Amino acid sequence: MLAEWLTTVSFVFGGCCSNAITLEQLTSQFPRAGSLITFCQFAIISIQGLHRHVEWTSYGPRLKPRRIPLMPYLIQVVLFYLVSLLNNAAFAYRIPMAVHIIFRSGGLVVSMILGWIFAGKAYTAAQVMSVSIVTLGVVFTTLSASEPSSNIIHESSTPMYLTGIGILTLALVFSGFLGLVQDYTYTTYGRQPTSTHGSDKASHAPAWQESMFYLHFLALPMFITVRKDLISQFHALSKGPVASYTITVPPSISATIRPSLSIPPPSSILLHPKSSSFLSFTNVETSSTSSLIDTDNLFLRLQLPAACFPLLLNTITQLLCAVGVHRLTTQVSSLTVTLILVVRKAVSLIFSVVVGWGRKTGHPENVNMNMMWSGAALVMLGTLGYSLATNARNSKKRKLE
Secondary structure, three states, X not given: OHHHHHHHHHHHHHHHHHHHHHHHHHHHHOOOOHHHHHHHHHHHHHHHHHHHHEEEEOOEEEEOOOOXXXXXXXXXXXXXXHHHHHHHHHHHHOOOHHHHHHHHOOHHHHHHHHHHHHOOOOOOHHHHHHHHHHHXXXXXXXXXXXXXXXXXXXXXXXXXXXXXXXXXXXXXXXHHHHHHHHHHHHXXXXXXXXXXXXXXXXXXXXXXXXXXXXXXXXXXXXXHHHXXXXXXXXHHHHOOOEEEEEEEOOHHHHHHHOHHHOOOOOOEEEOOOOOOOOEEEEOOOOOOOOOEEEHHHOEEEEEEEOOHHHHHHHHHHHHHHHHHHHHHHHHOOHHHHHHHHHHHHHHHHHHHHHHOOOOOOOOOOOOOHHXXXXXHHHHHHHHHHHHHHHHHHXXXXXXXX
């Protein structure tokens, strides 16, 4: 039990924080790569879940039995696709990572309003007060980066920034509707049981795995609507700076391939230090002015666009983050989930603003630090207050029952 808990927490903090770092690194270099990043994230999570949810029959592949029918997932898929695409697309409008992290925490406000309007939910005074604090924090955070820096004057900076804020706001609205649809779905078809035994465990994957897979897998065909953006973003990344990775060739392999190179004595081949070949042999100890390389000391050189490695890390860490958060919801109470995620966001903020991991420049982003930290504190304080108020209300209901 302890090992499973530690694994989940490591996925949440290690996966989600690393994902924020790699996302900031990518979007700082390629701010318009949001669609490509989203597609890669959806693709790797879908591939990871294929063996659990797809089986091969004599008539070809088919989906395994599900806890929830396919139709109720479709609305969730559309909303989840739009939320994910809009959140990553906002970086193209000069939204700093710090503002991005805190603004997305304002979903509590939207969820309360939509729940009151469409679901007829009632809230206590403590919950309303907590949400008001969150709203004030989101406003502070938004204003903290609304002014252009003194050394970067551009007439369209403020309209562009406001457009990005509008995109994030629309994503929050879609996210609020997604929460309502998910609540209805789980109320209708039942939530994940605390434990699975016998045939149920054998025939069905855990509910969190099923939901995570179908929300990503069924959304893949929808990326055809942004296919032109995907192609242009792929070309932009492939034409960017090139990074070289070298791997030592073991002597046994070097001796094996030497005859096939048809190298005349004294065992040397032409070296092209500035070669753009995808894969080539090199000798890192050879001077850049030399035209020969000794095959007794071979290295395999792999040259790729510099954005490939951060993109790969981002997709992998997104998978770990998603797995960690979904597992967390099945192991602890909703209050504990909220507390852990608030701490996780605080750690991501520290990495982004204080440490500067993910940024190419050493100085902080164009953000009013005092206003930004004040907004972050209000958002986290309001979120904790709402969670405590909700927990107290639920405990009171259980006692009355």
